[in-house]
Amino acid sequence: MTLFSYDTLSVLRGECPVVDHVSFKIDAGDFIGLIGPNGAGKTTLMRAGLGLLAHTGVSTLTQMTPQKRARTAAWMPQQREIAWAMSVRDVIRLGRLGAGNASEDTRAVDTAMDRMGLTSFADRIATHLSGGEQARVLIARALAQDTPLLFADEPTASLDPESQLSTMDVFRSLAADGRGVMASIHDLGLAARYCTKLALMHRGQLVAFGSPTEVLTGDNLRHVFKVHAFYEHTIDGPVFQPLSVVS
Amino acid sequence: MKLLWPFLIVVLILTFAASILIGQANAPIADSLAALMTGDGPLGRIMQDIRLPRALLGVMVGVSLGLSGAAIQGYLRNPLAEPGIIGISGAASLGAVVSLQTGFAAVFWLALPLSALGSAFLAVLIILALAGPRGGSLTLILAGIAVSALAGALTSLALNLSPNPYATYEIVFWMMGSLADRSMDHVWLALPFCLVGWVMIASLGPALNALSLGEDTAASMGINLTRSRLILIIGVACSVGAVTAVSGAIGFVGLVVPHILRPFVGARPSVLVWASALGGAIMILAADILVRIVLPDGDLKLGVVMALIGAPLFLHLIYKTRGDLQ
Numbered sequence: 001m002t003l004f005s006y007d008t009l010s011v012l013r014g015e016c017p018v019v020d021h022v023s024f025k026i027d028a029g030d031f032i033g034l035i036g037p038n039g040a041g042k043t044t045l046m047r048a049g050l051g052l053l054a055h056t057g058v059s060t061l062t063q064m065t066p067q068k069r070a071r072t073a074a075w076m077p078q079q080r081e082i083a084w085a086m087s088v089r090d091v092i093r094l095g096r097l098g099a100g101n102a103s104e105d106t107r108a109v110d111t112a113m114d115r116m117g118l119t120s121f122a123d124r125i126a127t128h129l130s131g132g133e134q135a136r137v138l139i140a141r142a143l144a145q146d147t148p149l150l151f152a153d154e155p156t157a158s159l160d161p162e163s164q165l166s167t168m169d170v171f172r173s174l175a176a177d178g179r180g181v182m183a184s185i186h187d188l189g190l191a192a193r194y195c196t197k198l199a200l201m202h203r204g205q206l207v208a209f210g211s212p213t214e215v216l217t218g219d220n221l222r223h224v225f226k227v228h229a230f231y232e233h234t235i236d237g238p239v240f241q242p243l244s245v246v247s
Numbered sequence: 248m249k250l251l252w253p254f255l256i257v258v259l260i261l262t263f264a265a266s267i268l269i270g271q272a273n274a275p276i277a278d279s280l281a282a283l284m285t286g287d288g289p290l291g292r293i294m295q296d297i298r299l300p301r302a303l304l305g306v307m308v309g310v311s312l313g314l315s316g317a318a319i320q321g322y323l324r325n326p327l328a329e330p331g332i333i334g335i336s337g338a339a340s341l342g343a344v345v346s347l348q349t350g351f352a353a354v355f356w357l358a359l360p361l362s363a364l365g366s367a368f369l370a371v372l373i374i375l376a377l378a379g380p381r382g383g384s385l386t387l388i389l390a391g392i393a394v395s396a397l398a399g400a401l402t403s404l405a406l407n408l409s410p411n412p413y414a415t416y417e418i419v420f421w422m423m424g425s426l427a428d429r430s431m432d433h434v435w436l437a438l439p440f441c442l443v444g445w446v447m448i449a450s451l452g453p454a455l456n457a458l459s460l461g462e463d464t465a466a467s468m469g470i471n472l473t474r475s476r477l478i479l480i481i482g483v484a485c486s487v488g489a490v491t492a493v494s495g496a497i498g499f500v501g502l503v504v505p506h507i508l509r510p511f512v513g514a515r516p517s518v519l520v521w522a523s524a525l526g527g528a529i530m531i532l533a534a535d536i537l538v539r540i541v542l543p544d545g546d547l548k549l550g551v552v553m554a555l556i557g558a559p560l561f562l563h564l565i566y567k568t569r570g571d572l573q
Contacts, residue, residue, distance in 0.1 A: 050467055070469030081461035083324035084514035097457055097468050141460065145468070 001028045003148055003180040004049075004073070009057035011041075011048045018044045020204040021057070026149065026182060031175035033191035034184040035215075036201035037225055042184040043078065045201065046151050050075050061149075067098065074145035078153040080134055082126050088137050089113070089122045095144030112143035115170050132159045139167060143174075150174060152183040156190060168194040192216060192231065192240040200224060212238060222246050251511045255525040259306075262532040266302040267294070269536055271543060300431045305532045307434070307441050308426070308494050311486035313527020314520055316501025317508075318448045321455035321516035322479050323384045326509075329502035330487045333387065333480065334370050334394030339491035340422060341398040341405075342366025347418050348405040359421075360436055360492035367488030370394050371480055378476075383462060387476065424495035424550025426535050437489040444486025445524070447478050452517030459516060497550045499557025500527050506564050530556075 005025035011018045019041045026032055034042045048055040050073060051062035061069050074095070082091055092112055096105040113119050116136045121129070126137050139155055150171070156164040164187070171181045172194050182199075185191045191198060191212065198215040200208040202224045208215040213233075221229050227242045268279050272293050282290040283299065315330040323332075330336060346352040346362035377390035402422075409415045454475040457465035466472055491497075504526040505519055512518040531549070534556060538547045 047463070052463060052466055066466075066469040066471060070467065073467070075464060075467035077461065077463040079461055079463070081324070081459075081464070083459045083461075084509070084516065086459065086514045090513055090515055091460075094456055094460060095468075097453055097470075138460070141464075 002026070003028055003030075005058075005060050006045075006049060007058040009045070009048060009055055009059055011044050011053055011055045017204050019048060019055070022201075022204075022206045023057075024199060024206060024209050026180040028148075028178045028180060029175050029196065030180050030182075031172050031194065031196045032180075032182040033195035033198045033212075034182055034201065035186075035188060035191055035198055040201040040224075041204040042201050043153050044204075046075075046153060046182065046184065047077075050151060070098070070145070070147075072147055073149035073151060074142040074147045076138055076142040076150075076152040076155055078157070080131070080138055082134060082137070085125045085127045087122070088118055088124050088126050088129075091126045091137055092118075092140045092144050095141045095146075108144045108146045112140040115143055116140040117166065132163055135159060136163060136167070139170070143170070148179050150179065150181045150183075152181070154186065155183050156185065156187060164190060172196075188216065188225075188229070188242070189240040192238045216240065251508075251522065255522065255529065259525055259529050259532075262529050262536065263302055263306065265536055266305055266532045267298045269539055270298055271539075296430060297428075300429050300434050301426050301535070302532065303434050304426050304429050304437070304490075304494060305535050306528045307437055308490040308497060309500060309526075309528030309531030310524045311441055311444065311490045311527075312497065312500040312531070313504045313523035313525070314445060314448050315483045315487050316527070317505040317516070317520045317523035318451055318455060318479060319483065319501070320505050321519070322451075322458060322476070323388065324458060324461075326506060327502070328388075329498070330483055331395065331496070331498065331501070333391035333483060334374060334398060335367050335484050335487050336491045336496045337395040337398035337402075338370030339363040339367040339488045340496045341402050342369075343421060343492065343495070344402050344405045344418050347421060348409050348414060356432065357436065360433065363492030364440070364488055366398075367484055367491070370398070371484040374480060375477075387480075420546075420548065421495050422550075423548035424497040424553070425538075425546075425548045426494055426531075427538075427546065427549075429493060433493040437493045440485045440489035444482045444484070444489070447482030447485065449520065451475055451478060451482075452520060455516035455520065495548075495550060497531070497553050499553055499561065500530055503557045503560050503564070504530055506561070506568075 002025045007023050008021045009019060010021055022045060036042055047053045049059040049061060051069060061073055092109050096108060113122060116139055118136060118140055126134060135158060142150060156167055159167060168190055171183060175181050195212060197210060198212050199206060200215050200220060207224060208220055216231055221227055226246045228244045229240060229242045231240045268276055274290055279294060283294040285291055286295045312330055319328045319330060320326055342363040342365055343359050346359045352359040373394055374390045378386045406415060406418055454470045457468045457470045462472055505523045508522040508526050509519055512522050534552050535549050538549050538552050541547060
């Protein structure tokens with residue numbers, strides 16, 4: 001079942017296309033890793049898809065009312081902003097804005113805290129936590145919105161290895177539950193291990209879309225990322241490691 | 248935390264009662280209350296025509312400044328913001344000063360507050376034109392600073408060109424801010440604007456909460472940022488413009504009160520807005536009582552006392568919370 005689709009979506013900055021005629025869709029069960037070098041248009045693609053940027057072409061989300069959209073897709077931007085010294089529970093509860101009844105809200109907040117391993121942090125002041133812990137609080141906030149779609153911009157950046165793996169686990173299990181997840185990821189090793197599909201962006205265009213094996217080809221890596229890499233399916237699952245810069 | 252609301256409400260009732268009962272005409276409490284109800288005799292006149300409007304205006308000024316201060320801090324996600332930052336109080340002041348300087352204020356009793364209100368709304372139009380319909384919070388701050396600077400410069404010009412020392416004296420004293428010698432007419436003039444402003448600002452609770460996580464996240468949660476900003480600016484302009492028009496510019500309330508109360512409401516902006524409304528009213532009433540006790544025969548200005556209380560309080564708060572501020 002298709003949860004979301006882009007159809008020839010473009011975003012212009014001045015005359016220059018930052019996202020150039022991108023089309024693909026997210027099905028239930030997909031955990032899509034949005035990859036590409038810096039400035040490839042990953043963040044712009046997600047923000048435009050959520051209706052946060054002016055664009056041409058179609059994103060199915062922007063055809064909805066803002067309220068319907070908020071019940072369909074949750075968004076975790078790269079800027080991790082928690083303005084006030086609120087408790088972790090109160091921050092996560094912000095995800096329930098305008099949502100169901102009180103008991104449903106409490107259940108969604110508790111589930112989100114549990115998924116992100118934050119239950120023991122519930123009454124701590126969010127702004128007193130470390131950067132990585134705050135990131136986990138904000139992921140939990142997005143989970144509490146309890147939407148069929150989740151968009152996250154570099155959710156694993158600045159997390160320690162354990163939190164990176166457990167966050168990817170959470171996203172993979174959300175997808176396995178029949179939701180759709182799309183996250184921009186710079187760590188291709190994590191992307192190769194956890195994502196069901198990868199979308200490779202280069203200079204605003206979608207240059208490859210498919211399973212990690214289909215996308216992380218030697219050609220694409222040389223051409224887009226300018227690196228040589230080790231990529232093998234081992235007994236411990238797929239292992240990806242960039243090795244050297246293409247000269 | 249749970250005791251905060253009963254505490255604020257009880258203290259507000261006590262300060263309101265004290266504001267009505269304390270003054271130059273030193274009458275017993277029972278007589279004063281009886282006179283307030285009946286309005287008979289000289290004491291009745293004092294209670295109904297002087298003390299009651301003064302206390303009511305104190306509540307209106309305090310609620311407007313506290314509510315607006317908390318809402319603006321929440322919207323801008325900046326604990327240093329205050330209602331004056333978007334230029335409304337400066338512009339309202341300018342309108343009043345110009346009406347004093349040109350003698351228009353003497354034409355009829357409503358001339359001064361109406362000039363102040365008119366100029367506050369002119370400022371709103373300028374701010375909206377400058378900041379545009381889609382600009383972010385930084386554009387709003389910059390537009391506010393520009394309008395404030397312009398209003399300040401024009402106020403100085405009015406003082407500079409004032410026809411005689413008496414006019415200068417009158418302008419300077421008006422600008423210090425006071426609740427003395429106001430009538431029920433002032434209350435009726437400001438009240439509708441205040442009520443409209445309060446309702447508009449109070450409706451922003453969910454938007455302010457969502458904005459704690461930044462504009463992008465708030466927008467993705469279904470908050471219409473353009474609409475919220477319009478409601479905020481017009482709400483602040485109505486309430487702060489109206490109270491500045493009748494009382495003059497009174498600073499620090501909108502800055503300090505949300506600061507003091509934030510820890511007691513778990514820092515949630517939607518709750519802080521209401522707590523600050525009550526806290527602002529308490530602070531203004533208390534300061535206005537102090538004005539009457541410290542210099543019963545003189546004419547100590549509320550705005551001056553407020554700044555004398557507010558600035559050290561603010562310094563203390565910065566000292567206490569400097570670890571939390573980035």
